[in-house]
Amino acid sequence: MKLVTHNMLTSKCLKGVNTGYPLKLVVKEIRVQSSDFNKEFISKMIPRLDWAVFVVAAKQIGHAGNLPDQLLPDYENNEELLKDVHHALFEVDIYEGELICPETNRKFQISEGIPNMLVKENEL
Amino acid sequence: METPKWNTKLLSARNVYEPAEDTFLLLDALENDIENLMKINPHIILEIGPGSGIIIAALASVLKSRVQCFAIDINPDACIVTRNTAELNNVTVNNTKKYVEVLNGNLLKAFQLRESIDVIIFNPPYVRTVNIETFVEGISQSWAGGENGRKIIDDLLPVLSKAISLNGVFYLVAVSYNNIEDLFTQMKVFGFVGKILKSRQVPGELLYVLKFKKTTS
Numbered sequence: 001m002k003l004v005t006h007n008m009l010t011s012k013c014l015k016g017v018n019t020g021y022p023l024k025l026v027v028k029e030i031r032v033q034s035s036d037f038n039k040e041f042i043s044k045m046i047p048r049l050d051w052a053v054f055v056v057a058a059k060q061i062g063h064a065g066n067l068p069d070q071l072l073p074d075y076e077n078n079e080e081l082l083k084d085v086h087h088a089l090f091e092v093d094i095y096e097g098e099l100i101c102p103e104t105n106r107k108f109q110i111s112e113g114i115p116n117m118l119v120k121e122n123e124l
Numbered sequence: 125m126e127t128p129k130w131n132t133k134l135l136s137a138r139n140v141y142e143p144a145e146d147t148f149l150l151l152d153a154l155e156n157d158i159e160n161l162m163k164i165n166p167h168i169i170l171e172i173g174p175g176s177g178i179i180i181a182a183l184a185s186v187l188k189s190r191v192q193c194f195a196i197d198i199n200p201d202a203c204i205v206t207r208n209t210a211e212l213n214n215v216t217v218n219n220t221k222k223y224v225e226v227l228n229g230n231l232l233k234a235f236q237l238r239e240s241i242d243v244i245i246f247n248p249p250y251v252r253t254v255n256i257e258t259f260v261e262g263i264s265q266s267w268a269g270g271e272n273g274r275k276i277i278d279d280l281l282p283v284l285s286k287a288i289s290l291n292g293v294f295y296l297v298a299v300s301y302n303n304i305e306d307l308f309t310q311m312k313v314f315g316f317v318g319k320i321l322k323s324r325q326v327p328g329e330l331l332y333v334l335k336f337k338k339t340t341s
């Protein structure tokens with residue numbers, strides 16, 4: 001599971017949970033694999049992210065590079081920044097770990113890179 | 125688009141929906157529509173219910189580093205097979221791999237809905253069955269669709285417009301008894317205009333691939 005996915009996931013479908021976002025991350029194994037850097041694609045992805053959540057998660061897993069806490073306005077032209085975003089967002093795979101609901105502490109296992117977001121009928 | 129490779133042994137050992145007439149109709153429809161798809165310049169593509177994973181793998185290998193592909197299936201075995209299929213068909217550019225992010229989950233329930241997905245594709249369980257509750261595990265979930273085969277489809281439709289970006293599209297496989305006209309009417313209420321992209325008569329079923337576009341107003 002890449003951080004791009006973490007940025008989009010919520011536990012709000014659980015009974016009694018309001019936002020369920022961001023999910024807490026527990027990392028047991030990380031795998032890093034390089035992938036093609038596409039400048040235009042990364043700049044288009046940035047506005048779709050919750051930036052603050054992304055930076056906190058990237059720092060937590062130790063792959064934040066020089067990512068700033070606040071996004072700078074001319075980020076499209078900042079190749080260094082875009083490369084750091086690319087790396088943290090797409091090249092670091094959380095292979096084993098957990099996602100935890102911030103409100104109920106319900107755990108979602110990440111196993112072999114695949115998060116299990118299924119909830120039982122009685123949890124809805 | 126090349127027909128993707130998949131591992132038949134893994135597929136049957138894992139109890140996952142085998143590519144069938146509906147799969148290939150969808151693949152054909154997407155292939156014919158690929159230029160239009162490129163025109164909206166998609167960055168995030170999600171397939172719901174990838175099963176074997178050949179649809180999303182085919183798209184990922186065409187669109188390469190321009191998009192991020194996601195696939196979510198309720199069947200954990202389908203998730204494993206989808207990842208395997210994505211790897212089998214991986215295009216390698218400068219020795220780096222393009223991947224598909226695979227998740228195990230139910231429709232869009234685990235996603236934050238922020239109108240950020242450009243393309244959603246779903247070949248749903250569309251077969252009419254008397255009682256969906258008797259089909260809750262494994263392979264039967266890949267086809268059992270409840271009354272008129274609409275149970276799972278109808279679960280998804282109301283949230284689509286909150287998930288799909290402006291100018292985004294939704295591709296859906298359906299069968300005649302799902303009531304195609306009614307699907308168009310429903311989707312109109314949810315802010316989408318639809319059309320039939322492709323249809324094909326196969327033994328026992330008249331299959332459709334529908335395409336819906338989000339309307340601005």
Ligand SMILES: C[S@@+](CC[C@H](N)C(=O)[O-])C[C@H]1O[C@@H](n2cnc3c(N)ncnc32)[C@H](O)[C@@H]1O
Pocket residue numbers: 141142143144146147150172173174175176177179196197198199202229230231247248249250265266267276
């Ligand atoms: C008809 S099969 C299609 C498989 C593949 N896309 C294809 O075209 O060959 C339907 C798939 O949807 C999955 N599915 C069923 N209900 C689902 C749900 N609520 N959420 C996510 N996936 C679901 C099934 O496990 C199955 O893999």
